[in-house]
Amino acid sequence: MSSFHEGFVWLNDPLNWTNPGGLLDRLEEHLVISLWAVLLGCLVGWPLGIWLGHRGRGGGAVVTLANLTLALPTLALLTILPLTPLGFGKPPVVVALAVFAVPPLLANSYTGLRQIDPETREAARGMGLSGGQLLRRVELPLSVPYLAAGLRTAAVQVVATAALAAFVNGGGLGEIISAGFGIGMSNGGGGQIVAGGIAVAVLALLVEGLLALLQRVVTPRALRGARRGRRLRNKFAT
Amino acid sequence: MSFLSRVPGPAWPLAAPADDGPGNPWFSWRYAHDNADEILTALQFHAGLTARAVIFALIVALPLAIGAYWWRPLAGPILALSGVLYTIPSLALLALVAPAVGTTRDTSVLIALVLYALLVLVRTILAGLTQVPAEVRDAAAGMGYGRFGRLLRIELPLALPGVLTGLRLATVSTVALVTVGSLIGQGGLGDLILGGFRNNFYKAEIMTGAILCVALALVLDLLIAGTGRLVTPWARGRRA
Numbered sequence: 001m002s003s004f005h006e007g008f009v010w011l012n013d014p015l016n017w018t019n020p021g022g023l024l025d026r027l028e029e030h031l032v033i034s035l036w037a038v039l040l041g042c043l044v045g046w047p048l049g050i051w052l053g054h055r056g057r058g059g060g061a062v063v064t065l066a067n068l069t070l071a072l073p074t075l076a077l078l079t080i081l082p083l084t085p086l087g088f089g090k091p092p093v094v095v096a097l098a099v100f101a102v103p104p105l106l107a108n109s110y111t112g113l114r115q116i117d118p119e120t121r122e123a124a125r126g127m128g129l130s131g132g133q134l135l136r137r138v139e140l141p142l143s144v145p146y147l148a149a150g151l152r153t154a155a156v157q158v159v160a161t162a163a164l165a166a167f168v169n170g171g172g173l174g175e176i177i178s179a180g181f182g183i184g185m186s187n188g189g190g191g192q193i194v195a196g197g198i199a200v201a202v203l204a205l206l207v208e209g210l211l212a213l214l215q216r217v218v219t220p221r222a223l224r225g226a227r228r229g230r231r232l233r234n235k236f237a238t
Numbered sequence: 239m240s241f242l243s244r245v246p247g248p249a250w251p252l253a254a255p256a257d258d259g260p261g262n263p264w265f266s267w268r269y270a271h272d273n274a275d276e277i278l279t280a281l282q283f284h285a286g287l288t289a290r291a292v293i294f295a296l297i298v299a300l301p302l303a304i305g306a307y308w309w310r311p312l313a314g315p316i317l318a319l320s321g322v323l324y325t326i327p328s329l330a331l332l333a334l335v336a337p338a339v340g341t342t343r344d345t346s347v348l349i350a351l352v353l354y355a356l357l358v359l360v361r362t363i364l365a366g367l368t369q370v371p372a373e374v375r376d377a378a379a380g381m382g383y384g385r386f387g388r389l390l391r392i393e394l395p396l397a398l399p400g401v402l403t404g405l406r407l408a409t410v411s412t413v414a415l416v417t418v419g420s421l422i423g424q425g426g427l428g429d430l431i432l433g434g435f436r437n438n439f440y441k442a443e444i445m446t447g448a449i450l451c452v453a454l455a456l457v458l459d460l461l462i463a464g465t466g467r468l469v470t471p472w473a474r475g476r477r478a
Contacts, residue, residue: 003337070410071455073417075428076448079435083444160327164418167432177333181341181421190337197333201326208325 007194021175023199029171030162030203036094037158041101046147049106053113054135062110066103074100074161078168093170097161101154108153112146113139145219152211159207163200173200266442277430281450284426288412288458291348295355295408303363304389313364320357328354328418336422347419354415355408362407366400367393399473402466406459413455427451
């Protein structure tokens, strides 16, 4: 329990928040990295998932991809990508995180389009909607809850995984933890380690809560009772 | 107190071998050969930690899931709690557990791993149990099975495919998750990955760790899937 107490003492020191490289700095880095990673993931995952779902093909590939990334440690990508032409700094971290954001976005958008009642689709076709109109006016609105569920899962995962960026000096709240280990347990680093842990955990829970709220808001009232999209999430190194 | 001081890297005894070819290759048999001992030790540690975590988690998850299955009011809180715990990042959990448990042994990593695997397992076992058709349960009750007999002879075997899926999911993600333990130098193959990164970005070491990690996950997954096929002969026909 004493380490928890030290953690709160550390959090209670305003300098630890406002120092250069303090909590606020790291929080900003963390959020910026996460935002770009989620954006990049959305740019890849959504169009692909929507297209596959619209065509009704490639379900097996989606599942395989999701399973494959499950076995891939985040740490491996985080260490390998900086050594590629991406170079060091933020870009490889963003790409690494985006790689793990794609499967939930992809899988949820795919199921979102596939779960639509075939009769609805038939009716829309019968009314003379073309493929593009069907997608825009019928399929996309009906799959919004699934898209939102995918976004929530992906975003929470990215925010959680971004803590690992500290392993490769990529910034983010994880730096607080690893700097605490750098100070050493015997030199009073324990409080900082625990404080970093608390900060990362609270941030993840906050993002989860906020996005759950967003998901509820964007879901049309008529669909609210319906089962939410299967929350496909992998935990390999988040 | 220097804020930016880093954790000293684990003392892997290697610099890039001199006759390793020019530059910094992505893979080197020479590295693998010269450091076979370290690599094997890391692999063993990794596999052992994974096995211990999954087995402990299974031992704890079964009674929890059965409890939630028998007393439905428990299911809501158990699932909600597991959802919240699952959201907490592994690094944060490790940072919270490690100072309390000590950083010189792998106990804190084990605790974090068990918690995550536990959550996956409780959910899948509960899902498997609730999927048992009500008619089957009624028939079993009609044949005179008591609560325990029905659980052991009817419900658990029928839930087995779901349990095995959960077990595979938990194992594969645990293998990947062990690498986070390299924060305190208890990450098995993760230590290789991070060690290579800190050792002047020695690519061969990083790659060896990463490849072995993925391979270990796939091998364990196939192993469990194979065992699952053996113990659920009735499910074989259904899946093509």
